[in-house]
Amino acid sequence: MRVFVAGATGAIGRVLVPRLLAAGHDVSAMTRTPARAEAMRASGAEPVLADAFDAAAVREAVAAAGADVVIDQLTDLPQDSGPAAMKRAAPGNNRVRREGSANVLAAAVAAGARRYVVQSIAFVARPGDGLADEDVPLDTDGALAPAAGAVAELERRTLAAAADIEPVVLRYGFFYGPGTWYARDGSTAEQVRRRRLPVIGNGRGRYSFVHVEDAAEATVAAIESADPGDVLHVADDQPVEQRVWLPAYARWLGAPRPRRAPLLLVRLVAGEAGVAYGTRLRGVSNERAKRKLGFRPRPLEFLDSSR
16 A cells, blocks of 8 residues: 655654555655655655645645555654743644644645544543543643644544545554653653653643554554544553652653642743643543554553552
8 A cells, every 4th residue: 555654754753654664555755854855765665855834745745656545643843842842842833733734634635545644642632530532522722722722623624524535533642662752862851860840739630641653553553444534542551640650750760759840830931731731631541542443552661660
């Protein structure tokens, strides 16, 4: 099968492309830079140079690839996961979801692709009791509204294209593993070593993680196994509160125990969204992805190894 991957050199794209090739697919890998294009060629994929915001270039690239399936993994996130860097990056990342992904979807439809699989996120569900399934509304009018609004727009647009293409939305948990912020050499690990990532308030925000390799496997499975119109949580089995996972992660790194930060200070530094990440994230159920994709995520490695 011919598969076109936009965002092929991001955290998941770097893992996804080799798995698609190993599964026997012909892969066209879109990136913005020649250096990254050469890396894709070395891996066995056909590199495609295009900017997601250039609608004509994206349309031409997808058409030339003759793709049966288009996978959209576009993001625009910094290497630095600190609050200041993330605040600066957020508008650009939201723009990618609103404009760049719209261009990729339009190109997939115009090229006559059969299926379109798009990256969404699993951690912007409206706060409430218990784990959120895929039917829980997104937090578009709460503390996470900027990101949730961009994601909601992306998902609505994708699912509205069902008359022209088979849409599948994969809501990934927080990526960890090689090449991610949570890797031993990643930005989050460095913050924890320097005691710059505190437990926020009561630390009751419940995180749903997913190993980037498990996320890639689920994405490969979604090409064939997901039903058109599916929205699936691709996250692990252990949604865990920040007050639990952050100290465990520090122990796994051999780092000092994290400090605690009062909500007033967090609001000053990271805004209401920072408070929400520490205290109000809901965590998600992955039962639908397990049923539809045969998804079997590994235990959260830094939580499991610290016990």
